[in-house]
Amino acid sequence: MTHAQRFRDVYEECYPRVLAYATSLVGRQVGEDITSETFTVAWRRVRDIPQPALPWLLGVARNLVRELRRRDSHQYAVAAEEAQRISSGARSDVGDVAADVTDREAALQALASLSDADRELLTLIAWHGLSPKQAARVLSCTIATLTVRLHRARRRLEKALEAVSPAETASVAPAQTPPAQTSTAQASVPASAAQVPPARAPHRSTDRKGALT
Numbered sequence: 001m002t003h004a005q006r007f008r009d010v011y012e013e014c015y016p017r018v019l020a021y022a023t024s025l026v027g028r029q030v031g032e033d034i035t036s037e038t039f040t041v042a043w044r045r046v047r048d049i050p051q052p053a054l055p056w057l058l059g060v061a062r063n064l065v066r067e068l069r070r071r072d073s074h075q076y077a078v079a080a081e082e083a084q085r086i087s088s089g090a091r092s093d094v095g096d097v098a099a100d101v102t103d104r105e106a107a108l109q110a111l112a113s114l115s116d117a118d119r120e121l122l123t124l125i126a127w128h129g130l131s132p133k134q135a136a137r138v139l140s141c142t143i144a145t146l147t148v149r150l151h152r153a154r155r156r157l158e159k160a161l162e163a164v165s166p167a168e169t170a171s172v173a174p175a176q177t178p179p180a181q182t183s184t185a186q187a188s189v190p191a192s193a194a195q196v197p198p199a200r201a202p203h204r205s206t207d208r209k210g211a212l213t
Helices: 003-044 054-071 073-088 104-112 116-126 132-139 143-164
Strands: none
Touching: 003 054, 003 073, 003 116, 054 073, 054 132, 104 116, 104 143, 116 132, 116 143, 132 143
16 A cells, blocks of 8 residues: 555545534544644654554644744634533433433533543543543553543542533433444544535744654
8 A cells, every 4th residue: 555545534424523523622624633633644654653553643632732832822712712602502412421421411411521631531541432542642651641631530520510500410320331432433523513615735834843852
């Protein structure tokens, strides 16, 4: 397989999910820019893209968002506010984020009340369909560290849910094992980010700060 074909395959498979992840961090408009820059990095480092490619790509996108935050805190703050509005109104199923809580609206409200770090970790697992190992790669931490963080984030989510809707959460059924990740690219994409523009080749340069080291 040529490098060009490898890049095309990765692009077609992962673009919707990278866009969904970037949108969840910085809103749709800036998220599209971050996604474009992510695939620019991927094109330049196509030989370094592992299999599966998604955790690596999300790590690149996350680093680009962090660079934006350092470079332009005002733009980042505006973009992050838009992302929170999108998250609060998302129509995606958040059952596995909230340990199978049936009240989606309460779950969304509780999720929005968490810290950015907790919210990102929970949505990586639930909305974006990553395994703990893959999520650890995105967040540049060990699996052991991620396991502890995930446990604590879920506990804080449970408390937030009790505060949001104590009457309803009291009758929540026992948590079940989340369903296996679907193989379709858009299945775990929040509805607010599900409509993906036509694929386009990377068109602008970016520095290598977004690349994982």
